[in-house]
Amino acid sequence: VDLHLDLGGGGGGRRAALERALRDAVRSGRLAAGARLPSTRVLAAELGLARGTVSAAYDQLVAEGYLSARGGSGTVVASRSQPAAPAPALVRPAAAPRYDLRPGSPDVTTFPVAAWLRATRRALAAAPASAYDYGDPRGRVELRTALADYLGRTRGVLASPERVVVTSGYVQALGLLATVLGGTFAMEDPCLGLHREVVRRGGAGIAPLPVDRAGARTDLLAGALAGVTAAVLTPAHQFPIGVTLAPARRRAATDWARAGGGLVVEDDYDGEFRYDRQPVGALQGMAPDQVVYAGSASKTLGPGLRLGWLVLPERLVGPVLDAKRHSDLHTGTIDQLALAELVAGHGYDRHLRACRQRYRRRRDRLVGTLAAVTGIAAGLHALVGLPDAVSEARVRDAAAGHGLAVGALGDYWHAAQAGHPGGLVVGFGTPAEGSYPAALDRLGAVLHGVAERGASRRG
């Protein structure tokens, strides 16, 4: 056997080089399974190495399983499977639309990199070494304390740090609640399909909770929907319709929960961005023993952080922590410490104030450019009505022809159904500052165009 071993390069000494060369030869198939290797004496002489070096390399590769030692009969190449071909890329980014007005993401170009780095540096300077060890499944006390204060101050949430659980975003939080509560969750119809699937996989069933102009039909919870374990609501700004839950509906939800009906899960995903007055306080503040408050940094800083939080009624803290612990022990420490520093030092408030002004300008431009815009009191998206007798699909097709991507209500219903109203769900957070006016103008032209064609067809 001529091994053709290349011992050059790679560093780590001659034994390491020999091991590497042998591994490569086995992996590439040049040394086939069953092939007998030269004795250590022969190979050492061939390569000009000490016999002990070759012997040590053989031992190592036997330990790693590349070679087999056959006692008196020498060393042979072990049989093994071929190297795996690379897996095909599963996430193929679709060709990005020229103008993206789909909802869901905030403007991540505003992520405060410098402030985040400063907060991280300060936080790690102050953190004990135990911050890098296994920690409390609730999350870092620094962040839970900062959040309890912040949420009380800005959202009217009644929180103590002991009742706050830091999660890896809202998706994990919702999954944990489904795992813990089971039964059936009433979920707004329309709502995000991903959230329904997360609840299902957590082990709970789904009952659709209709939404009208006053928000989710919480009045049905004590009636047609009696028996559900939880109702997941977006009271500050319904996703995707955009309405604010009316006071009577807020009351109906907490009354139902207080009467022993079940738990309210308040998904406060964009409650920080309210434009017409101060943010509407969280429902949780009205009934902290019946409402789970769920918030996150996904709309305020960026979803890439995967940082969320639950404020829980006391009886749920233990079960949720048990589920969290068996899910991922706890959420990563360093981002938690950085966010705690940012919140406690009010850098978070400053960032939100700047974002709110930016988003408000964008919302105002949306309202000024298009007709029939609703759901504009808060958040990063609004609902745009369709011209008479024009389908969502037709508008989206026409929009795509102009390089525009928009959302539509049809993406969010629990089940397709004839009576559902149509509408475009327009996210105004993400387009680049320079292209946003053009995007709105184009959308306006598209809507005008399909309306004209519709009218001429009817006329």
Next chain:
Amino acid sequence: VDLHLDLGGGGGGRRAALERALRDAVRSGRLAAGARLPSTRVLAAELGLARGTVSAAYDQLVAEGYLSARGGSGTVVASRSQPAAPAPALVRPAAAPRYDLRPGSPDVTTFPVAAWLRATRRALAAAPASAYDYGDPRGRVELRTALADYLGRTRGVLASPERVVVTSGYVQALGLLATVLGGTFAMEDPCLGLHREVVRRGGAGIAPLPVDRAGARTDLLAGALAGVTAAVLTPAHQFPIGVTLAPARRRAATDWARAGGGLVVEDDYDGEFRYDRQPVGALQGMAPDQVVYAGSASKTLGPGLRLGWLVLPERLVGPVLDAKRHSDLHTGTIDQLALAELVAGHGYDRHLRACRQRYRRRRDRLVGTLAAVTGIAAGLHALVGLPDAVSEARVRDAAAGHGLAVGALGDYWHAAQAGHPGGLVVGFGTPAEGSYPAALDRLGAVLHGVAERGASRRG
């Protein structure tokens, strides 16, 4: 009604101050449910505010649900539940032992804070804004690329970035695999009970896989344990016994998997720390289509990071990503980018080299101080044999009397059973540098003491 409203302090203008004062009054119970508020005209005159200010504040608190507007009959305090009492602390840290020799954690005082901050700064300077948006459920491509190279170089893992999935630590990784594979997992007996519970909650059953001096009895997989969907192994350094999986047993595992028996999950939790020669290469390198490689930063940097990774056979990439997406979408971005920078810039190798030297010195001292120490070829813990006819409980009681905490094999068996051998599981990573020699001396004295007493009792 005299409201006793304190409008001082807090900032945000007079309306904000009035709203805050009203909220406080309702929350504290000073304004009871059903109480009628003064008209806006009367309260405005009392407080010296414009009537519009009072009216706006009432509107806001109606929207938040603290007050109810009763049309012609004025504004009343809405009924609501009492503020929740703080939940009791659920994680009560037990009084820390003076000398902690329990296994599980690395020496987190070595966490390279300065290098981590540098890596974070560099990574965020280079990252596109999209890094802060929703991302690929696999994790950042920068980290997957760096890991594929690193694992190939140091652990003999055959990885391409497309087959790497970044997880929130090993616990999440194991749970995802149990969810995807189902069936029954063969798990080493003894092993960590938390891992068994994570597999169970993921939806798979557990079959005990005995461990002897050659490591896990993988020879049983094709026999007594036929039918299991996966075998979870710690080939580099069995936890907690400390043996390295023998070449024949490595072969038995991959042969079983290759013959269609099932999947091998290789938990390489401390494979980087090998003392007697180069690290034994990963089993995955022998059969990349049959072995899932699982690694993490928990022992190399710190478990607080909650960063782990799987290298998957191609057929499992899609199902695992689907489970990951519904678990938490993806792992947080910033730590991933920082770790990628640290690995690609070889700061990770430098840190590991320093840690390896430190841990080797500690291991050498352990071997030099105590008798009957095994499982010392790798990792951060070793097994210490018990004197004849002395139980683990007796040694632990005696040790506790000297301020010493140690692990024992009895913590890790699937089920209590008479035939199980006893032994102490001694973690040598965590004690402070200054107290480690004293801790070992005390443990030696304890073992000597219980042996003496045992002998005199028998004599």
